[in-house]
Amino acid sequence: MGLALLSACAKNxxxxxxxxxxxxxxxxxxxxQPIQTESAGIRLRLEEQSWNNGQGxxxxxxxxxxxxxxxxxxxxxxxxxxxxxxxxxxPLVTTTTPVIDNSKTVDISGVTSLEFNVDPxxxxxxxxxxxxxxxxxxxxxxxxxxxxxxxxxxxxxTDVFLYVSTTDFxxxxxxxxxxxxxxxxxxTDGNALLGQTISIxxxxxxxxxxxxxxxxxxxxxxxxxxxxxxxxxKPVNIPGA
Amino acid sequence: MKKFIYPLLILLCIVTACxxxxxxxxxxxxxxxAFASTGGVTAYFAGLYNRLPIEDFKxxxxxxxxxxxxxxxxxxxxxESMSREVGGASAAQTGYWGDAYVVIRNANYFLxxxxxxxxxxxxxxxxxxxxxxxxxxxxxxxxxxKRYGGVxxxxxxxxxxxxxxxxxxxxxxxxxxVYDYIGKDLDTAIMLMNNTSEQRGxxxxxxxxxxxxxxxxxxxxxxxYNNKNISDPATGxxxxxxxxxxxxxxxxxxxxxAKLVETGGYALYRASANKEENYYNLFFDVSSANKExxxxxxxxxxxxxxxxxxxxxxxxxxxxxxYSSYMNPTxxxxxxxxxxxxxxxxxxxxxxxxxxxxxxxxxxxxxxQNAEPRLLATVLMPGATFKGQVIxxxxxxxxxDIAGGINPFPGSVSPFPNTTNPYANNPNIVPAxxxxxxxxxxxxxxxxxxxxAGGLSGTYGTTGGSVTISxxxxxxxxxQRKPVADVIVNKSFQPWMEMRYAEVLLNRAEADYELIxxxxxxxxxxxxxxxxxxxIRDRAGATLLASAADLxxxxxxxxxxxxxxxxxxxxxxxxxRWRTADAEIQNRVWLVxxxxxxxxxxxxxxxxxxxxxxxxxxxxxxxxxxxxxxGEITKNPKLVQNQ
Numbered sequence: 001m002g003l004a005l006l007s008a009c010a011k012n013x014x015x016x017x018x019x020x021x022x023x024x025x026x027x028x029x030x031x032x033q034p035i036q037t038e039s040a041g042i043r044l045r046l047e048e049q050s051w052n053n054g055q056g057x058x059x060x061x062x063x064x065x066x067x068x069x070x071x072x073x074x075x076x077x078x079x080x081x082x083x084x085x086x087x088x089x090x091p092l093v094t095t096t097t098p099v100i101d102n103s104k105t106v107d108i109s110g111v112t113s114l115e116f117n118v119d120p121x122x123x124x125x126x127x128x129x130x131x132x133x134x135x136x137x138x139x140x141x142x143x144x145x146x147x148x149x150x151x152x153x154x155x156x157x158t159d160v161f162l163y164v165s166t167t168d169f170x171x172x173x174x175x176x177x178x179x180x181x182x183x184x185x186x187x188t189d190g191n192a193l194l195g196q197t198i199s200i201x202x203x204x205x206x207x208x209x210x211x212x213x214x215x216x217x218x219x220x221x222x223x224x225x226x227x228x229x230x231x232x233x234k235p236v237n238i239p240g241a
Numbered sequence: 242m243k244k245f246i247y248p249l250l251i252l253l254c255i256v257t258a259c260x261x262x263x264x265x266x267x268x269x270x271x272x273x274x275a276f277a278s279t280g281g282v283t284a285y286f287a288g289l290y291n292r293l294p295i296e297d298f299k300x301x302x303x304x305x306x307x308x309x310x311x312x313x314x315x316x317x318x319x320x321e322s323m324s325r326e327v328g329g330a331s332a333a334q335t336g337y338w339g340d341a342y343v344v345i346r347n348a349n350y351f352l353x354x355x356x357x358x359x360x361x362x363x364x365x366x367x368x369x370x371x372x373x374x375x376x377x378x379x380x381x382x383x384x385x386x387k388r389y390g391g392v393x394x395x396x397x398x399x400x401x402x403x404x405x406x407x408x409x410x411x412x413x414x415x416x417x418x419v420y421d422y423i424g425k426d427l428d429t430a431i432m433l434m435n436n437t438s439e440q441r442g443x444x445x446x447x448x449x450x451x452x453x454x455x456x457x458x459x460x461x462x463x464x465x466y467n468n469k470n471i472s473d474p475a476t477g478x479x480x481x482x483x484x485x486x487x488x489x490x491x492x493x494x495x496x497x498x499a500k501l502v503e504t505g506g507y508a509l510y511r512a513s514a515n516k517e518e519n520y521y522n523l524f525f526d527v528s529s530a531n532k533e534x535x536x537x538x539x540x541x542x543x544x545x546x547x548x549x550x551x552x553x554x555x556x557x558x559x560x561x562x563x564y565s566s567y568m569n570p571t572x573x574x575x576x577x578x579x580x581x582x583x584x585x586x587x588x589x590x591x592x593x594x595x596x597x598x599x600x601x602x603x604x605x606x607x608x609x610q611n612a613e614p615r616l617l618a619t620v621l622m623p624g625a626t627f628k629g630q631v632i633x634x635x636x637x638x639x640x641x642d643i644a645g646g647i648n649p650f651p652g653s654v655s656p657f658p659n660t661t662n663p664y665a666n667n668p669n670i671v672p673a674x675x676x677x678x679x680x681x682x683x684x685x686x687x688x689x690x691x692x693x694a695g696g697l698s699g700t701y702g703t704t705g706g707s708v709t710i711s712x713x714x715x716x717x718x719x720x721q722r723k724p725v726a727d728v729i730v731n732k733s734f735q736p737w738m739e740m741r742y743a744e745v746l747l748n749r750a751e752a753d754y755e756l757i758x759x760x761x762x763x764x765x766x767x768x769x770x771x772x773x774x775x776x777i778r779d780r781a782g783a784t785l786l787a788s789a790a791d792l793x794x795x796x797x798x799x800x801x802x803x804x805x806x807x808x809x810x811x812x813x814x815x816x817x818r819w820r821t822a823d824a825e826i827q828n829r830v831w832l833v834x835x836x837x838x839x840x841x842x843x844x845x846x847x848x849x850x851x852x853x854x855x856x857x858x859x860x861x862x863x864x865x866x867x868x869x870x871x872g873e874i875t876k877n878p879k880l881v882q883n884q
Contacts, residue, residue, distance in 0.1 A: 056878015223468035
């Protein structure tokens with residue numbers, strides 16, 4: 001009896017472990033490059049279709065990386081409906097009028113690659129290089145423009161945020177609030193700055209002799225997720241005392 | 242032969258057993274017992290009310306209802322309160338679902354069974370009960386719809402296995418259908434019920450109307466402010482979001498329900514002329530003189546207890562179980578109120594705007610001596626007297642020369658940049674030690690006496706970490722008559738005020754203002770809102786609105802609601818239905834107020850800054866709708882998950 005119990009404990013689940021890989025990129029149509037986001041800034045939604053015709057299936061999610069790529073090597077083989085959501089881009093799927101479905105349905109088997117194309121709410125670009133000031137602050141120049149021509153998704157620009165962090169995860173999900181600087185706009189004030197070069201400086205005094213990462217996020221009054229669009233992170237060396 | 246006897250015996254047993262199965266066991270209460278007498282019905286309702294989802298002193302953000310632990314209460318997510326145990330924002334998804342359908346089923350069972358026994362009672366009595374069951378059902382559906390949007394509406398009592406799975410599994414109705422179902426159910430309850438409750442703590446016509454004003458206000462807010470519209474692809478029902486065109490209808494229903502409550506003789510509590518004492522006592526008075534109490538949940542030492550005093554008590558008065566100081570109102574919240582010392586530009590006068598240096602106050606309480614009475618009844622200030630003791634809160638002692646005034650410490654000037662060690666490098670100040678292990682230092686004063694750098698109750702304490710981290714304690718609901726020996730686990734039984742007339746007035750004023758914004762003028766809504774707000778402000782001892790024209794924005798009414806209903810587990814749901822939570826609470830560090838003793842002149846300065854622990858709170862937009870528990874979707878595949 002004791003033996004039976006012990007040996008029962010040692011038995012493995014007889015179902016094969018998930019081993020399929022889904023990999024790919026979410027392409028920003030304004031740059032042609034993968035979209036810049038933050039940790040957990042975009043979720044990839046998977047709805048399995050091969051069981052019960054997809055009815056009653058609990059959707060699975062995994063996060064797209066901050067550089068706009070995604071990779072999950074632990075999925076069960078099957079047919080899935082896949083789309084990215086929650087990011088600062090025109091949604092690919094809507095269920096109320098006007099109903100849109102730009103999701104992709106794929107059989108995930110072995111290594112399956114997918115690419116999605118999205119229109120960001122804003123395109124954020126660097127103008128020139130960040131400048132280190134004598135008082136140990138950093139001044140950057142950037143500009144933001146509309147990433148979509150669809151007027152239903154051209155919301156007012158609400159704020160621009162210069163993020164500072166000690167890692168290249170720098171974003172709204174990871175920044176040092178002693179140095180980062182947010183510029184807020186009322187009403188339509190921010191829209192007037194579309195396409196203009198704007199200049200922002202960090203707050204406080206950055207500690208000497210190390211590398212900081214800076215990045216600019218800009219955001220619209222997007223009616224659902226209110227995420228930022230970003231440019232690429234840049235390292236900046238602050239000289240020692 | 243013997244071989245055949247046993248099968249025969251077994252057969253005999255089975256056959257005889259079959260005959261006996263028709264007899265119902267005596268030890269299970271049967272319908273005829275429960276429904277044929279008033280006592281039976283009372284017992285049935287005791288079960289229903291006991292399970293009613295009221296977010297009281299036993300509701301927390303992690304586990305939901307009926308918990309001992311009130312420390313992670315939802316007021317910590319809104320900026321009302323902070324606690325050293327709550328380090329960041331949370332979706333507060335408690336997974337309330339299955340328990341709700343138990344209450345709904347029991348209410349439905351009552352509604353279906355009672356009519357067959359109605360001949361035992363007079364019709365008015367039966368109607369009262371049928372109304373009560375509908376009230377309970379509505380209350381419960383509302384708790385679901387405010388979390389999930391559209392949920393399944395059961396057509397009646399379901400039976401398994403008599404009914405097939407396919408029939409039992411019901412898809413979600415649209416969010417609008419659920420609100421309309423509740424509205425209609427409450428209309429019927431209002432029609433059926435009497436003006437007075439059968440017993441204290443049970444529903445009546447006006448309590449149902451008060452609930453309706455709350456529910457319709459929520460429905461209107463969702464219609465107006467929600468932007469995330471999601472439909473069930475299988476049924477087409479819009480399970481998240483309500484068409485904006487419905488908003489006016491809901492706000493009008495809210496207004497009408499609130500006006501109905503007014504006819505029930507309810508009024509704001511004004512038993513005592515001292516406005517501070519009066520507001521404080523409002524939450525403890527269970528007598529019929531309290532006309533403000535609409536729906537109260539009471540406790541008793543023997544039957545139902547909670548532990549609020551244990552958690553909220555200031556450190557210097559804690560009981561033997563050791564808990565204390567978990568409910569610390571933020572300065573963000575305190576600053577909403579009237580009567581605090583301010584500079585000409587409106588900024589809080591911690592720093593005198595004319596000199597740019599700290600302003601002196603004779604003692605900690607002089608900062609608050611002109612504060613609005615409602616604030617003093619809601620929040621326990623440094624230097625306030627409570628249970629015969631002076632609340633001792635100090636962040637440190639300033640020992641330097643003050644001939645040239647005291648200049649601001651880092652992080653104490655607007656916009657209050659985050660600063661983690663503001664006092665560390667200042668040789669003039671001895672801070673209370675920022676550690677849970679070390680006692681804070683004793684400091685020699687010029688008059689030869691010694692003083693502890695930290696206060697008995699904060700901040701960063703004298704003997705341990707159990708002190709306020711914001712500089713304040715919650716006073717609302719904290720029982721000042723409770724002896725220290727009773728400040729222990731499971732020894733609190735002050736009532737929970739689930740619905741009171743002030744909320745109904747605030748519901749009405751908010752609906753009024755939304756109707757003004759929508760261009761409605763069938764009633765003078767502006768004048769009505771003005772009357773409601775001034776009634777509340779007058780009772781609170783706050784500054785009155787000079788005229789109806791002073792209602793310049795919806796925020797006047799929303800802020801009044803925050804002030805009046807703070808620490809009542811309500812504001813979390815308000816900032817969610819207004820859809821303002823994500824904008825308000827974004828990488829936000831709450832403000833605190835540190836009293837600092839100045840050795841040279843024996844006065845106090847107040848240091849306003851962001852919490853030194855630098856804990857940031859961010860509300861994620863995806864939290865406006867909670868996730869349906871996955872286990873429920875497994876049981877009922879027709880449920881679509883929220884996004």
